[in-house]
Amino acid sequence: xxxTAVATKxxxxxxxxxxxxxxxxxxxxxxxxxxxxxxxxxxxAFAPWIAPYDPAQQDIVNRLQGPSTSHLLGxxxxxxxxxxxxxxxxxxxxxxxxxxxxGALGLGLLLGLAAGYxxxxxxxxxxxxxxxxxAFPAVILALTILALLGPSLRNxxxxxxxxxxxxxxxxxxxxxxxxxxxxxxxxERSLGASNRRIVLAHxxxxxxxxxxxxxxxxxxxxxxxxxxxxxxxxxxxxxxPSWGVILSEGFEYVRDAPWPVLWTGLTLVVTTLGFxxxxxxxxxxxxPRLAGKLD
Amino acid sequence: xxxxxxxxxxxFLALIVHVVPGDPVTAILGERTTPxxxxxxxxQMDLDKPVTTQVAGFVGHALRGDLGRDFISNEPVTSLIGxxxxxxxxLAVSGLLLAIVIGVPLGVLAATRANGIVDRVTGIVxxxxxxxxxxxxxxxxxxxxxxxxxxxxxxGTGSFSDPLDYVRHLxxxxxxxxxxxxxxxxxxxxxxxxxxxNANYIRTAYAFGVRERVIFYKHALKNAIIxxxxxxxxxxxxxxxxxxxxxxxxxxxGLGTLIVDSIELRNYTVLRGAVLxxxxxxxLANLLADLSYRFLDPRIRVEEPxx
Numbered sequence: 001x002x003x004t005a006v007a008t009k010x011x012x013x014x015x016x017x018x019x020x021x022x023x024x025x026x027x028x029x030x031x032x033x034x035x036x037x038x039x040x041x042x043x044x045a046f047a048p049w050i051a052p053y054d055p056a057q058q059d060i061v062n063r064l065q066g067p068s069t070s071h072l073l074g075x076x077x078x079x080x081x082x083x084x085x086x087x088x089x090x091x092x093x094x095x096x097x098x099x100x101x102x103g104a105l106g107l108g109l110l111l112g113l114a115a116g117y118x119x120x121x122x123x124x125x126x127x128x129x130x131x132x133x134x135a136f137p138a139v140i141l142a143l144t145i146l147a148l149l150g151p152s153l154r155n156x157x158x159x160x161x162x163x164x165x166x167x168x169x170x171x172x173x174x175x176x177x178x179x180x181x182x183x184x185x186x187x188e189r190s191l192g193a194s195n196r197r198i199v200l201a202h203x204x205x206x207x208x209x210x211x212x213x214x215x216x217x218x219x220x221x222x223x224x225x226x227x228x229x230x231x232x233x234x235x236x237x238x239x240x241p242s243w244g245v246i247l248s249e250g251f252e253y254v255r256d257a258p259w260p261v262l263w264t265g266l267t268l269v270v271t272t273l274g275f276x277x278x279x280x281x282x283x284x285x286x287x288p289r290l291a292g293k294l295d
Numbered sequence: 296x297x298x299x300x301x302x303x304x305x306x307f308l309a310l311i312v313h314v315v316p317g318d319p320v321t322a323i324l325g326e327r328t329t330p331x332x333x334x335x336x337x338x339q340m341d342l343d344k345p346v347t348t349q350v351a352g353f354v355g356h357a358l359r360g361d362l363g364r365d366f367i368s369n370e371p372v373t374s375l376i377g378x379x380x381x382x383x384x385x386l387a388v389s390g391l392l393l394a395i396v397i398g399v400p401l402g403v404l405a406a407t408r409a410n411g412i413v414d415r416v417t418g419i420v421x422x423x424x425x426x427x428x429x430x431x432x433x434x435x436x437x438x439x440x441x442x443x444x445x446x447x448x449x450x451g452t453g454s455f456s457d458p459l460d461y462v463r464h465l466x467x468x469x470x471x472x473x474x475x476x477x478x479x480x481x482x483x484x485x486x487x488x489x490x491x492x493n494a495n496y497i498r499t500a501y502a503f504g505v506r507e508r509v510i511f512y513k514h515a516l517k518n519a520i521i522x523x524x525x526x527x528x529x530x531x532x533x534x535x536x537x538x539x540x541x542x543x544x545x546x547x548x549g550l551g552t553l554i555v556d557s558i559e560l561r562n563y564t565v566l567r568g569a570v571l572x573x574x575x576x577x578x579l580a581n582l583l584a585d586l587s588y589r590f591l592d593p594r595i596r597v598e599e600p601x602x
Contacts (some may be wrong), residue, residue, distance in 0.1 A: 003466075016427075019460060028469065063441050094351060128299065128300070128303065129303075131300050131305070132300050132304055136304075136570070136573070136574050137532045137533050137535055137536030137573065137577060138533070138536060139536035139539055139540075140535065140539070140554065140570060140573050140574070143539065143555070143570075144570050145567060146558070146565070147558040147561075147563075148579050198338065206343070220426065224426075224428045227428065227430075228428055228430055228540055231430055231540065232539070232540070232543055232555055233542075233555075233559070234555070234558060247434070251544070252432065254438065255432070255442065258438050258442065258443075260433075261438060262438065265431040265434055267434060268428065268431055269423070269426070269427055269431060272426040272427075273422070273426045273430070276422060276425075276426045277422070279449060280422075295582045
């Protein structure tokens with residue numbers, strides 16, 4: 001029965017000349033994305049050893065300085081070392097982005113499976129709710145929910161999960177519709193399998209890979225959204241060194257010193273670009289059918 | 296469908312005050328409250344009546360164009376929105392126009408030189424622009440053109456009575472908003488152009504000796520532009536979302552600023568009015584894009600609407 005499984009899975013090898021990593025490195029964008037990812041992971045793991053200063057250590061005499069040998073990227077408005085704050089910021093970004101994306105995946109999967117598998121009025125209800133959520137521009141939706149929950153790191157993650165969920169639900173629902181009609185599902189059902197077994201053992205494994213590509217593409221969006229919300233003062237709160245907080249504090253003093261805004265902006269651009277390149281390269285390698293469809 | 300969504304939104308927004316932990320009135324009024332003020336607010340928000348009455352009241356009033364009164368400035372919410380809305384619409388529309396005027400030719404250029412150097416460079420530039428958040432481009436433009444070279448004003452909106460000054464204030468914010476969509480349109484048009492250029496009627500045009508420029512811009516683009524039109528509605532909505540950041544950076548008057556300010560002041564009456572307005576505009580823009588899409592591509596009318 002398994003032989004008729006829908007998605008003819010591309011062979012993914014993890015070692016050797018044709019391994020995924022080697023094939024990624026061969027494309028310039030894949031290489032760049034991989035470098036950014038590895039760089040960020042190293043920063044997350046070894047932040048205290050890599051960062052030259054404690055991110056909270058103030059030095060009011062040397063405030064708002066430009067780059068120098070003692071402070072490579074300069075200092076902020078109370079003399080904290082910008083480089084160290086940006087390095088520790090990676091941890092904050094991941095603490096928001098990872099739960100947000102996984103939460104969106106879980107929520108979207110649940111709704112998409114329910115709508116696609118059960119159909120009928122449940123399907124219609126899910127569609128209407130998704131349409132209503134997506135009737136807001138994502139930023140406005142996030143702002144509104146944050147206004148209710150109050151600004152905090154945890155709430156930003158929740159809000160982003162809700163805002164991203166419809167995207168996953170739609171893709172999951174569409175995939176379930178295709179998979180459901182396959183003969184091996186019908187065969188399984190005629191053998192007396194329960195709904196639970198069909199969904200967990202047959203549908204889920206078939207719809208998960210394309211959704212995981214969506215996760216890779218969503219991570220940079222989550223980081224960008226966190227920074228944006230915190231920039232407005234409605235997300236992560238100071239003194240936590242999230243990139244949005246650094247950007248927001250830098251903006252207040254932008255007339256005196258452009259450095260905090262300049263470096264944080266650059267960090268954000270390189271990070272989102274790296275993840276996007278990586279996501280696109282992965283998608284092209286893993287699932288060529290989707291190429292160009294998820295932009 | 297659009298109507299149903301709008302109705303659902305209004306109900307959700309009417310319920311907003313009840314989702315907030317604690318008593319909404321004390322949350323709104325904070326420390327500086329008097330029993331008298333509390334009574335006025337409770338009364339105006341119908342908080343002493345059953346929830347269903349409140350929802351019906353808000354939706355009913357909203358349908359008649361009455362969004363309640365702001366307790367802080369004591370002005371009708373509709374007039375606050377009326378003051379802010381035109382600036383945001385002008386900003387979003389000019390951002391969208393810029394994106395079309397620059398992005399579409401860029402896409403055509405890339406498609407006609409597919410896989411050449413120009414194509415690769417525009418490809419990289421497009422992706423970079425797409426991934427760059429509007430607030431980063433806004434901040435960089437501010438740093439470069441307002442603070443370093445003092446070419447454009449850094450703050451303010453200007454007024455419609457002085458169009459030249461208004462445009463000077465509008466320039467940087469509009470560019471900041473449009474950058475991402477320039478990249479997006481460029482990629483979208485490139486992809487659909489490549490598809491269209493393979494069509495038989497294009498080959499026929501070549502065979503007839505039609506000039507290449509005429510083929511690209513007159514015959515091919517006409518069909519290739521359709522997917523772009525389809526995303527215009529979403530584009531306008533997302534641009535209004537991006538406007539929140541750009542308005543904050545350039546201290547512009549607008550719906551975004553109104554929303555952010557009302558969140559900071561916990562001013563839920565203004566907040567829900569403004570959010571409802573944005574959502575309605577978004578639904579409307581999508582509807583218009585959908586209709587014009589059907590008009591541009593008659594083939595769509597015959598097909599069943601995609602579920």
